[in-house]
Amino acid sequence: MKIIMLGAPGAGKGTQAKMLSEKYDIPHISTGDIFRANIKNNTELGKKAKSYMDAGQLVPDELVVDLVVDRIKAKDCFKGFILDGFPRTIPQAEALDYALNNQNEKIDYAINVDVPDEDIIERMSGRRACVGCGATYHLVYNPTKKEGICDVCGEKLILRDDDKPETVKKRLQVYHEQTQPLIDHYEKKGALLTVDGTQDIKVVFEDITKVLDK
Ligand code: ADP
Numbered sequence: 001m002k003i004i005m006l007g008a009p010g011a012g013k014g015t016q017a018k019m020l021s022e023k024y025d026i027p028h029i030s031t032g033d034i035f036r037a038n039i040k041n042n043t044e045l046g047k048k049a050k051s052y053m054d055a056g057q058l059v060p061d062e063l064v065v066d067l068v069v070d071r072i073k074a075k076d077c078f079k080g081f082i083l084d085g086f087p088r089t090i091p092q093a094e095a096l097d098y099a100l101n102n103q104n105e106k107i108d109y110a111i112n113v114d115v116p117d118e119d120i121i122e123r124m125s126g127r128r129a130c131v132g133c134g135a136t137y138h139l140v141y142n143p144t145k146k147e148g149i150c151d152v153c154g155e156k157l158i159l160r161d162d163d164k165p166e167t168v169k170k171r172l173q174v175y176h177e178q179t180q181p182l183i184d185h186y187e188k189k190g191a192l193l194t195v196d197g198t199q200d201i202k203v204v205f206e207d208i209t210k211v212l213d214k
């Protein structure tokens with residue numbers, strides 16, 4: 001099953017992608033996590049991506065497309081994958097379509113986690129991310145067992161720099177301009193599944209899996 005997650009920053013794509021990855025035993029590929037790992041390890045890619053990310057802008061298509069196209073050719077993606085945070089522009093979606101088409105494959109579901117802008121700022125200011133494994137929590141909606149410590153790996157949690165309200169506003173603007181048009185793109189392909197992302201995390205998951213399990 002080949003899935004992509006669509007939705008505004010903070011809509012809950014990563015939260016659902018992790019749960020889907022476990023249920024269907026397919027890899028969760030988050031381009032944001034890949035960039036953050038590169039920044040942490042001070043790689044050339046990380047150095048190039050950081051200034052864009054800090055400003056709430058998208059990293060240029062040429063820095064992300066080959067990376068993803070190569071990643072989905074790996075053996076662990078034979079059964080399928082969940083792309084989270086990619087594609088984010090029409091050229092990225094077209095490059096993905098082209099790469100899959102060459103292998104007689106296609107995206108089965110583009111899951112659009114729908115959350116209005118008003119809710120996003122609150123979501124983002126309460127989001128806490130693990131510096132170790134990338135797990136994501138929320139102070140109110142998805143708290144850890146021990147405050148400030150990751151349930152999965154025991155590392156410290158942080159508020160991401162780009163989750164501060166000013167950057168979130170910029171990211172929302174970029175989302176509406178560059179990423180939202182992908183909803184139409186996948187609707188035309190008959191792959192779109194829109195779910196109400198304002199519901200409880202478990203209810204959103206049920207809404208998705210009842211369609212995927214049909
Ligand atoms: P995205 O990957 O789309 O940027 P995340 O999955 O990281 O978003 O979720 C953003 C924040 O909102 C996190 O703190 C997460 O715990 C919280 N969250 C995710 N889904 C829900 C939900 N359905 N209701 C309330 N909070 C949620």
Ligand code: AMP
Nearest residue numbers: 031032052053057058059064085086088
């Ligand atoms: P995310 O963790 O998905 O919210 O991504 C964090 C940041 O990484 C984004 O605001 C972008 O700057 C960058 N990024 C992640 N994925 C992409 C992508 N597919 N295209 C361009 N930039 C990306």
